[in-house]
Amino acid sequence: MTEVREAPVHALLTDGTTVRIRRADAGDRGAVLRLYQEMSPESLRLRFFSVGSASASQAAERVSAPHRAGYCALAAEHGGRLIGLAEYEALPEAATAEIALAVADAWHHRGVGTLLLEHLADAARTAGITAFTADALAENHEVLKVFHDLGLRATRHFEGPEVRCLVDLTEDETYLSAVDTRGRLADVVSLRPLLRPRSVAVVGAGRRPGSVGRAILRNIRGGGFPGRVFAVHPEAASIAGVHACPSLAALAEVPDLVVVVVRAPAVADVAEECGRLGVRALLVVSAGLDHQQADALLGASRRHGMRLVGPNCLGLANTEDGVSLDATFAAQHPGPGTAGVAVQSGGVGIALLDGLARLGIGVSSFVSLGDKYDVSGNDLLQWWESDGHTDLALLHLESFGNPRAFSRTARRVARTMPVLTVDAGRTEAGRRAAASHTAAAATRTMTRQALFTQAGITATRTIGELLDAAALLHSQPLPHGTKVAVVSNAGGVGVLAADACTEAGLDVPPLDTDLMDQLLALLPKGATAANPVDTTAAVGEDQLRVCVDRLARHGAVDAVLVALVPTAVAAATGEDLVRALTDAPAPLPRPVLAVLPAQGARVELLQADADTTVPAYADAQDAARALVHSATRAQWLNAPVESVPKLKNVDTERAKALAAEFLHAHPEGGWLDPRTTAALAGCYAIPQIPWAWATDEDEAVAAAQRLAGPDARVVMKAHWPGLVHKSQQHAIHLGLQNSAQVRAAHRDLVTRFGDVLTGVVVQPLAERGTELFAGVVQDEVFGPLVVFGLGGTATELLADYAARLAPLTDRDVHDLLTSPRCSPLLFGYGGSPAVDITGLEQLLHRLSRMAGDLPQLTEADLNPVLAGPHGVTTLDIRVRLNPRLPHDPYLRRLR
Structure with missing residues (x-):
C-alpha cells in the first residue's frame, strides 16, 4: 500500500x-x-x-x-x-x-x-x-x-x-451527488455574510472625491442598503456622509462584510484585524499584492473563516429586496432583475452591466472575482442555483481553479437556467508537451471548449455575442430544432438573412405546398412563400402579424426570423411593422426574433407585453449565432440522460502495478517500451494488431514468418526511448514480402540509427480501412482529455479533431464520433460500408477508463486506429507516464 x-x-x-x-x-x-x-x-x-x-x-x-x-x-x-x-x-x-x-x-x-x-x-x-x-x-x-x-x-x-x-x-454517482449536496449547502451558507450582509464597513474610503473607496461608500449609501454602514479612516470624522471611526476595533458592532481599499502592503494586516474581531467576509478591491502579501491575505482569511472576494476587483452587488447592496465603484447602480453575473475582469464587468442595462435585463447579483483567491465562479453558480432570484447566469472566467468540479456544478445548474460565458484566452499557444500527436492536438482552447460543451454552457467569443445570446435566451422559448423560417419585407434582406442562418449551421427548409398556400392567401399580391418568405414592401401590419403567427404555430419550422427595413410604403400608410412582432394575440410556442438593419444598437429587446420581449438585432449574422446558441442549449437539455458505461475485461489493479513498476525503474517518467505499452493496453482490452519484438535480424525474420507466413507482407518499425514520429524519422518499412526484404530493412535501420536503436516491432501489414486517431493527454488543470479524429500521417496537417474531458459518458463518445469533419466516413459516406461504430465507442470508453485509473498517464497516442465494417484495431500505440499523485477533484476543500 x-x-x-x-x-x-x-x-x-x-x-x-x-x-x-x-x-x-x-x-x-x-x-x-x-x-x-x-x-x-x-x-x-x-x-x-x-x-x-x-x-x-x-x-x-x-x-x-x-x-x-x-x-x-x-x-x-x-x-x-x-x-x-x-x-x-x-x-x-x-x-x-x-x-x-x-x-x-x-x-x-x-x-x-x-x-x-x-x-x-x-x-x-x-x-x-x-x-x-x-x-x-x-x-x-x-x-x-x-x-x-x-x-x-x-x-x-x-x-x-x-x-x-x-x-x-x-466512488459512484450516488456518492458524488451526496458530496455535491453537502458542498452546495455549506457553500451557500458561507456566502451569506458576503452577499446578504446585515452591516458593511469600508476600510480605506478616502476624503478625496475621486478615490475608489469613497466611490464604493457612496454607492453603498446611494444604492439603498438598509443595514448599518461604517467607514474606517485614521483621521476623518465623516466620509461621504458616513460617520468614520479610526479603526475597526472602534466600530459600534462587528460588520458582516468589510470592503478593503487600502494600499497593498496594508491589506493583510487589515484582514488579520478583521479576522480577530469576528468579521465573516472580505471584499478586497486593492490591487498589486506581491506573493508574500497574497499568502498573508489568504492565510488570514482561512485561519479566521472569512470568505474572500478579490483582490484586484470592481466589487460586488446584490439587488434582492431587503439587501440592495452596491459595493462597487461602477458608475451606475445595477438594476434589479434575475441575471447573475460573475467576472474576473472589472472592465468586462462594467461592459456586461452596461449591456444588460441597455437591454433592460436586471441583475440579481454581480461579483467581480478579480484575482480569485477564494470565491470563484463555482461558488457563484451554487449561490444562483439556491438564491430563489436568478434564472440566467453570465460568467467571464480567465482561469479555472478546479475545472472538473466547476463542470459538474455547471452541468447541474445549466439544467435549471442558461449559463453563458465568454471563452477568453482562445489565442493561447497550444502546448507541445512532447510533440506527440495527442499533445499537439490538445490545445488549451480545445480543452476549454470540451468543458463548456459537456457542461451545457453557452460559450461565446465576444461580450457582444454573449449579450446577443442572453437577449434571446432571456426573452424567448427554446427552439425544438434548427429549422428556421425567414420572413422579410424586402427580398434582398431576406436572402442575406437566409445566408446568415445557413452559414451559422441552421436549416432554412422549403415550406410545404399547403403552408405556402396559406401564407400567400394572407399576404399582398406578388409575395413569395418558399422560404425565405418575401412579403413585399406592401405588407401591412396585420398581414405580417398573422403570417408570423401562422409560422410560429406550425410544425414546419422551429423558429421565425423576421428581417424588416423601413419603406416609404409603410411610412405613407402609417403601418408599424415592428409592432406586428410585439402585438401577438397570445404567447407563441416558438422563438421569434427580428433583424432591423436600421436599428442603432447591436441588439435590443422590444417590449411585447408585461412578461414578453422580442429580441431585435441590427445584423442577421448576430441573430443567427444567437439562435444557434439557443438551439444548442435545447438539444443539450433534450438529450437522453448521460451515463458512463461499465466495461468488461478491465484489469485496473494490473494496470496500476505496471505503471508503478515502470516509474520505480524510471523515476523521472518517460515513454513506455512496446512490450509494456501492449501489456497496459491489454489491461483495458484495447484491440491491437498482432506484433512481435525483435532485437536482431534473425529474430525479425522469425517474427515475420510467425506472424504473416512465408508469403504475406509485414511492417517493421524501429524503436528507441523517446521516438515519437516514426514516419518523419523514416523509421518504418512497409510491405516487406520475404525474409530477404526483412533482413535488408533491419540492416537499414541499424545502419542509420546505430546504437540508439533498441529493437524493432514486426507486424503483419494491415488490411485497408479508415485511418483514425485517438489519444489522451493529462492537462495539469483540467485533468485527462480524450482526443479523436482523422488519423494516419495527415493527423497534424489536417487537424481534424474533437475532444472531451474524461470520464466519457455515452453522449460524450457520440459527440466525439460525430464532431470531426471526417465523421461521414464512419457512417457510410458515398455508399461505402459504415465502420464498426460499436467497436469505436468501446475503444474510446476504454481509453477514458485508462486515463481515469492512472493519473500517471501523461499521454497516450493511438495512431493509426484502423476502422472497418468488421472491427477496429490499433496499429501503433505510444504511452508516456510521469510521476503524479492521484487527486480527487470532487473532494470538498477550499481553494
Missing part, C-alpha cells in the same frame, strides 16, 4: 464554518487527550464502549506513535483547537481498514464527522484501501447515520448490542 501525506486543507462545515483538515502527528498527543477528556461520559461510552480514561489515553498514544504503514489519522481544527479526529488502521493481508471517529461534543450536528470521513476515504483510496469497517454500539444512532448518509455503499451486521458496518469506498 502507498502512503501519501497531503498538505493541510480548509473546508466548510454545514453551517459555513471553515475548518482545517490535516494529518495528525506526534505533536497532537495532548490535543487528542484533551478532546476525549472534554467529552461527556455518554459520548465516551459510545466511542469506546466504556467510560474509563484508559481508552482515551491509549487513543492519544496511538495517534502520537511514530509513523507506521497502514495507519492514518486526520484532525479537524478550528481556531487552532482540535475538534474532530478520524483514523484508519489497515487490516493485515487485506484491502480493508478499520476506522474510528470522534467529534467534540460542542461540534456535533455540524458535519465535522462526515467531512473527516470524506477526506479519510480519499487518503485510504490513495493507499490502495477499498473498504472501511467500523464497530459501534447499536444505540449509537448518530454515528450510524453518518455512515449511512455518506452516500457510499454501506452494510450493517448486528451482533447483540454491537453493529459492524462495512463501507465500500468506491
Whole structure:
C-alpha cells in the first residue's frame, strides 16, 4: 500500500464554518487527550464502549506513535483547537481498514464527522484501501447515520448490542451527488455574510472625491442598503456622509462584510484585524499584492473563516429586496432583475452591466472575482442555483481553479437556467508537451471548449455575442430544432438573412405546398412563400402579424426570423411593422426574433407585453449565432440522460502495478517500451494488431514468418526511448514480402540509427480501412482529455479533431464520433460500408477508463486506429507516464 501525506486543507462545515483538515502527528498527543477528556461520559461510552480514561489515553498514544504503514489519522481544527479526529488502521493481508471517529461534543450536528470521513476515504483510496469497517454500539444512532448518509455503499451486521458496518469506498454517482449536496449547502451558507450582509464597513474610503473607496461608500449609501454602514479612516470624522471611526476595533458592532481599499502592503494586516474581531467576509478591491502579501491575505482569511472576494476587483452587488447592496465603484447602480453575473475582469464587468442595462435585463447579483483567491465562479453558480432570484447566469472566467468540479456544478445548474460565458484566452499557444500527436492536438482552447460543451454552457467569443445570446435566451422559448423560417419585407434582406442562418449551421427548409398556400392567401399580391418568405414592401401590419403567427404555430419550422427595413410604403400608410412582432394575440410556442438593419444598437429587446420581449438585432449574422446558441442549449437539455458505461475485461489493479513498476525503474517518467505499452493496453482490452519484438535480424525474420507466413507482407518499425514520429524519422518499412526484404530493412535501420536503436516491432501489414486517431493527454488543470479524429500521417496537417474531458459518458463518445469533419466516413459516406461504430465507442470508453485509473498517464497516442465494417484495431500505440499523485477533484476543500 502507498502512503501519501497531503498538505493541510480548509473546508466548510454545514453551517459555513471553515475548518482545517490535516494529518495528525506526534505533536497532537495532548490535543487528542484533551478532546476525549472534554467529552461527556455518554459520548465516551459510545466511542469506546466504556467510560474509563484508559481508552482515551491509549487513543492519544496511538495517534502520537511514530509513523507506521497502514495507519492514518486526520484532525479537524478550528481556531487552532482540535475538534474532530478520524483514523484508519489497515487490516493485515487485506484491502480493508478499520476506522474510528470522534467529534467534540460542542461540534456535533455540524458535519465535522462526515467531512473527516470524506477526506479519510480519499487518503485510504490513495493507499490502495477499498473498504472501511467500523464497530459501534447499536444505540449509537448518530454515528450510524453518518455512515449511512455518506452516500457510499454501506452494510450493517448486528451482533447483540454491537453493529459492524462495512463501507465500500468506491466512488459512484450516488456518492458524488451526496458530496455535491453537502458542498452546495455549506457553500451557500458561507456566502451569506458576503452577499446578504446585515452591516458593511469600508476600510480605506478616502476624503478625496475621486478615490475608489469613497466611490464604493457612496454607492453603498446611494444604492439603498438598509443595514448599518461604517467607514474606517485614521483621521476623518465623516466620509461621504458616513460617520468614520479610526479603526475597526472602534466600530459600534462587528460588520458582516468589510470592503478593503487600502494600499497593498496594508491589506493583510487589515484582514488579520478583521479576522480577530469576528468579521465573516472580505471584499478586497486593492490591487498589486506581491506573493508574500497574497499568502498573508489568504492565510488570514482561512485561519479566521472569512470568505474572500478579490483582490484586484470592481466589487460586488446584490439587488434582492431587503439587501440592495452596491459595493462597487461602477458608475451606475445595477438594476434589479434575475441575471447573475460573475467576472474576473472589472472592465468586462462594467461592459456586461452596461449591456444588460441597455437591454433592460436586471441583475440579481454581480461579483467581480478579480484575482480569485477564494470565491470563484463555482461558488457563484451554487449561490444562483439556491438564491430563489436568478434564472440566467453570465460568467467571464480567465482561469479555472478546479475545472472538473466547476463542470459538474455547471452541468447541474445549466439544467435549471442558461449559463453563458465568454471563452477568453482562445489565442493561447497550444502546448507541445512532447510533440506527440495527442499533445499537439490538445490545445488549451480545445480543452476549454470540451468543458463548456459537456457542461451545457453557452460559450461565446465576444461580450457582444454573449449579450446577443442572453437577449434571446432571456426573452424567448427554446427552439425544438434548427429549422428556421425567414420572413422579410424586402427580398434582398431576406436572402442575406437566409445566408446568415445557413452559414451559422441552421436549416432554412422549403415550406410545404399547403403552408405556402396559406401564407400567400394572407399576404399582398406578388409575395413569395418558399422560404425565405418575401412579403413585399406592401405588407401591412396585420398581414405580417398573422403570417408570423401562422409560422410560429406550425410544425414546419422551429423558429421565425423576421428581417424588416423601413419603406416609404409603410411610412405613407402609417403601418408599424415592428409592432406586428410585439402585438401577438397570445404567447407563441416558438422563438421569434427580428433583424432591423436600421436599428442603432447591436441588439435590443422590444417590449411585447408585461412578461414578453422580442429580441431585435441590427445584423442577421448576430441573430443567427444567437439562435444557434439557443438551439444548442435545447438539444443539450433534450438529450437522453448521460451515463458512463461499465466495461468488461478491465484489469485496473494490473494496470496500476505496471505503471508503478515502470516509474520505480524510471523515476523521472518517460515513454513506455512496446512490450509494456501492449501489456497496459491489454489491461483495458484495447484491440491491437498482432506484433512481435525483435532485437536482431534473425529474430525479425522469425517474427515475420510467425506472424504473416512465408508469403504475406509485414511492417517493421524501429524503436528507441523517446521516438515519437516514426514516419518523419523514416523509421518504418512497409510491405516487406520475404525474409530477404526483412533482413535488408533491419540492416537499414541499424545502419542509420546505430546504437540508439533498441529493437524493432514486426507486424503483419494491415488490411485497408479508415485511418483514425485517438489519444489522451493529462492537462495539469483540467485533468485527462480524450482526443479523436482523422488519423494516419495527415493527423497534424489536417487537424481534424474533437475532444472531451474524461470520464466519457455515452453522449460524450457520440459527440466525439460525430464532431470531426471526417465523421461521414464512419457512417457510410458515398455508399461505402459504415465502420464498426460499436467497436469505436468501446475503444474510446476504454481509453477514458485508462486515463481515469492512472493519473500517471501523461499521454497516450493511438495512431493509426484502423476502422472497418468488421472491427477496429490499433496499429501503433505510444504511452508516456510521469510521476503524479492521484487527486480527487470532487473532494470538498477550499481553494
